[in-house]
Amino acid sequence: MFDKMTDVFQKMVVNKSLVLGALTGSVGAFFNAVFEAKGIKEMHIYIAIALVIILILDYAVGDRLAKKNKVYESNIGIDAVIRDGIIFLIVGVGWIFDQLLGTGAFVFAVLALSFIYHNLQSFVANLYVLGWDKHFPMWLFKILESEINAKIEKYNKGDGK
Numbered sequence: 356m357f358d359k360m361t362d363v364f365q366k367m368v369v370n371k372s373l374v375l376g377a378l379t380g381s382v383g384a385f386f387n388a389v390f391e392a393k394g395i396k397e398m399h400i401y402i403a404i405a406l407v408i409i410l411i412l413d414y415a416v417g418d419r420l421a422k423k424n425k426v427y428e429s430n431i432g433i434d435a436v437i438r439d440g441i442i443f444l445i446v447g448v449g450w451i452f453d454q455l456l457g458t459g460a461f462v463f464a465v466l467a468l469s470f471i472y473h474n475l476q477s478f479v480a481n482l483y484v485l486g487w488d489k490h491f492p493m494w495l496f497k498i499l500e501s502e503i504n505a506k507i508e509k510y511n512k513g514d515g516k
């Protein structure tokens with residue numbers, strides 16, 4: 356499982372999810388500081404809800420894609436649930452650091468927004484590989500060409516891992 360999380364973080368460096376998370380987290384922390392938010396406030400709640408929604412969407416579409424390509428195995432689904440649980444724990448630790456350091460929502464936002472962006476990319480690439488791209492704006496798929504190619508290669512191998 357540690358290897359899978361290491362792979363996720365390596366992908367987040369390559370696809371610039373961590374950079375985007377740091378930028379958006381910085382902007383969020385600025386507004387958080389301006390409005391003097393402390394503890395669990397609206398920003399934390401909205402970001403956490405967005406993370407939950409994106410993770411559920413990515414899981415549901417990824418599950419559908421695996422079943423369609425006949426590479427679904429229950430252990431893969433269980434690993435995905437465990438991975439998502441670890442994501443929540445990591446983001447929760449970010450919130451704890453914010454409380455300890457008095458940084459508002461900065462660490463929390465950087466981590467959560469990085470995972471949101473990373474999983475949003477995965478979700479959109481899964482939509483494309485499923486053939487549902489005709490229902491969504493094409494510019495989304497142009498931006499994610501490398502992620503789409505990785506998904507196509509993953510499911511063409513037949514291992515689904």
